[in-house]
Amino acid sequence: MPTTPSDRVKPELKNLEAVAANGLLHRRLFLRGGAALMTGYTMVPSAAGQQLTDDAWSLAPGVTVPDYGTRSRFEKNVVRTLSNPKGEPRTQHARTPHHLVNGTLTPNSLHFVISHAGDPDIDPDKHRLVIHGLVKQPLVFTLGVLARYPMVSRMAFVECGGNSAPLFSSEPIQASVQALHGLVSCAEWTGVPLSTLLDEAGVDAKARWIIAEGADPPHLSRSVPLTKAMDDAMIALYQNGERVMPGNGYPMRLLLPGWEGNMNIKWVRRIQLTEKPGMTFYEARTYAPILPGGKAYRFYFIQEVKSFITHPSPGLAMQGPGFYEISGIAYSGTGRIAKVMVSADAGKSWAQAALEQPVLTMAFTRFRVPWRWDGRPAVLQSRAWDEAGNEQPTRAQLVAARGETTRVPPVNAFPSQHYNAITSWSVEPSGEVKHVYA
Amino acid sequence: MYTRSLCVFAVTFAVALSAMVASAQSPNLGKPISPAEIAPWDINILPDGTGLPPGSGTPAEGARVYAAKCSVCHGQDGKGGTSTRLVGGEPIKNMESEKTIASFWPYATTLFDYIRRAMPWRQPRSLTNEEVYALTAYILSLNKLIGESETINAQTLPKVRMPNRDGFIIRFPDRTP
Numbered sequence: 001m002p003t004t005p006s007d008r009v010k011p012e013l014k015n016l017e018a019v020a021a022n023g024l025l026h027r028r029l030f031l032r033g034g035a036a037l038m039t040g041y042t043m044v045p046s047a048a049g050q051q052l053t054d055d056a057w058s059l060a061p062g063v064t065v066p067d068y069g070t071r072s073r074f075e076k077n078v079v080r081t082l083s084n085p086k087g088e089p090r091t092q093h094a095r096t097p098h099h100l101v102n103g104t105l106t107p108n109s110l111h112f113v114i115s116h117a118g119d120p121d122i123d124p125d126k127h128r129l130v131i132h133g134l135v136k137q138p139l140v141f142t143l144g145v146l147a148r149y150p151m152v153s154r155m156a157f158v159e160c161g162g163n164s165a166p167l168f169s170s171e172p173i174q175a176s177v178q179a180l181h182g183l184v185s186c187a188e189w190t191g192v193p194l195s196t197l198l199d200e201a202g203v204d205a206k207a208r209w210i211i212a213e214g215a216d217p218p219h220l221s222r223s224v225p226l227t228k229a230m231d232d233a234m235i236a237l238y239q240n241g242e243r244v245m246p247g248n249g250y251p252m253r254l255l256l257p258g259w260e261g262n263m264n265i266k267w268v269r270r271i272q273l274t275e276k277p278g279m280t281f282y283e284a285r286t287y288a289p290i291l292p293g294g295k296a297y298r299f300y301f302i303q304e305v306k307s308f309i310t311h312p313s314p315g316l317a318m319q320g321p322g323f324y325e326i327s328g329i330a331y332s333g334t335g336r337i338a339k340v341m342v343s344a345d346a347g348k349s350w351a352q353a354a355l356e357q358p359v360l361t362m363a364f365t366r367f368r369v370p371w372r373w374d375g376r377p378a379v380l381q382s383r384a385w386d387e388a389g390n391e392q393p394t395r396a397q398l399v400a401a402r403g404e405t406t407r408v409p410p411v412n413a414f415p416s417q418h419y420n421a422i423t424s425w426s427v428e429p430s431g432e433v434k435h436v437y438a
Numbered sequence: 439m440y441t442r443s444l445c446v447f448a449v450t451f452a453v454a455l456s457a458m459v460a461s462a463q464s465p466n467l468g469k470p471i472s473p474a475e476i477a478p479w480d481i482n483i484l485p486d487g488t489g490l491p492p493g494s495g496t497p498a499e500g501a502r503v504y505a506a507k508c509s510v511c512h513g514q515d516g517k518g519g520t521s522t523r524l525v526g527g528e529p530i531k532n533m534e535s536e537k538t539i540a541s542f543w544p545y546a547t548t549l550f551d552y553i554r555r556a557m558p559w560r561q562p563r564s565l566t567n568e569e570v571y572a573l574t575a576y577i578l579s580l581n582k583l584i585g586e587s588e589t590i591n592a593q594t595l596p597k598v599r600m601p602n603r604d605g606f607i608i609r610f611p612d613r614t615p
Contacts (some may be wrong), residue, residue, distance in 0.1 A: 079504055117562075132473075138471050139471060151464075168533060213479075217562045220556075227615070270479050275488065278551065281546065284548045285548070288606065294532065299613075403533050416533040
């Protein structure tokens with residue numbers, strides 16, 4: 001007779017303290033090193049009673065090691081989803097499959113991309129970065145020259161201002177965490193601090209802004225306060241150790257940790273220092289979310305504190321009652337994640353999640369909570385706080401301030417931007433996981 | 439005021455000192471480049487008109503350029519096609535309101551800047567400055583934001599007052615210069 005997941009749970013788990021309703025257990029399960037515990041989402045039926053055998057791959061030499069590694073052919077379903085796969089004359093979006101990866105670092109091939117006119121095929125030897133405007137001496141840099149500069153490395157998430165926008169819908173849209181939250185990713189970026197280059201050019205005392213521009217066909221441009229440019233901005237040359245991917249700005253991009261993705265100019269080729277902002281297309285029109293009543297926010301620079309559960313989530317069916325790990329990611333454009341709470345009863349009771357260390361500023365933090373699901377309906381939520389004291393809002397709080405749609409929009413539409421409120425997943429007795437508002 | 443002046447002086451001095459130290463330690467490998475060399479890329483236009491090149495255009499001239507290079511996507515007379523419409527629009531009420539040029543765009547200079555850097559979609563940077571001025575004039579005229587016989591140039595464009603100019607709230611005032 002096949003065993004069920006609950007039969008296979010180690011005996012000591014049965015005595016673990018429940019800390020919130022619907023089976024949420026104490027996070028010390030992880031703090032004690034419970035990593036070997038199985039989670040249910042991808043379990044394969046046990047081969048109990050059958051003698052183990054050697055498979056073909058253990059009985060003959062394997063394939064030749066390639067010069068550039070690729071993942072197992074069994075992982076071919078782990079891909080980004082494309083909004084415009086034929087490259088029609090409009091924006092293309094490629095969304096990260098958060099439910100099919102784990103940890104805190106997004107592999108380069110799965111990092112989200114938004115390209116407004118395709119990815120330019122830039123010859124790095126011909127690329128130039130110009131700094132001019134309100135400076136003492138305009139300068140031009142080649143990639144070869146920048147590669148000689150002292151560099152810094154840091155983890156940083158990049159998030160589209162329109163990520164999670166489907167949650168502005170008046171009714172919950174049934175879609176995966178990839179479709180709802182796939183326009184955020186996190187990587188280790190390595191490059192030259194922008195302040196080094198600006199100092200070399202000599203910043204004029206009148207300068208208050210930079211206008212950064214890409215070498216892409218729309219020459220996308222955004223205005224950034226000089227204070228941010230001098231604080232932690234980077235001309236990033238490497239992404240997770242290899243050169244920045246073509247879709248993410250090869251051979252160099254502006255990185256503004258914690259700030260709206262569109263401002264992190266990809267393929268950056270020019271930075272002009274000015275006294276006033278440019279009021280470019282993307283800041284004057286696109287990334288200006290409309291408020292109830294008709295006014296719109298301008299310069300919504302910061303990606304505010306946010307979290308969502310990736311496991312389980314729609315598309316990852318439960319495999320029957322028993323032990324599971326609830327995990328997800330949290331991040332904030334205003335500092336480190338201080339705390340994540342998880343609820344299994346739609347926010348009535350909460351359990352504190354374990355945070356994977358190290359917790360880095362403006363980077364993904366993976367949170368985990370052990371859970372014994374009893375097979376009855378449950379509504380899972382996560383809520384994050386950052387070190388600056390900012391609290392992730394409930395959806396009701398955000399909608400009260402920002403509004404919601406009157407009709408259900410297509411899942412790929414962007415009815416507004418900067419949704420950072422709570423996401424709720426309903427776990428049905430059948431094991432199906434659905435998107436709900438709770 | 440004395441205290442404040444002293445503070446300003448101290449901060450200025452500290453900034454100057456750190457800049458000197460930074461550039462002394464910096465590799466200084468950037469190559470000087472002249473404004474003439476930058477000119478082909480120097481395309482930012484600010485709301486006050488900074489950056490606008492010599493030249494001018496009228497709605498009638500713009501209509502001819504539009505029919506040849508823009509209507510394939512934006513439709514006849516800017517009424518929309520496979521890409522967004524460029525004329526009309528209702529007052530902005532909520533997040534479902536359509537952000538049109540007439541209903542939402544706060545500055546007319548953004549039109550010149552965006553057309554010149556990004557349009558036509560398949561051939562960006564292919565328009566002359568005269569064509570960009572003419573297209574800007576044509577679109578503003580279609581929206582009745584200027585008269586049918588007005589000329590748009592570096593002096594007139596920044597003076598065009600867009601209906602939604604004051605429709606915005608700075609989200610993070612303490613971080614916005």
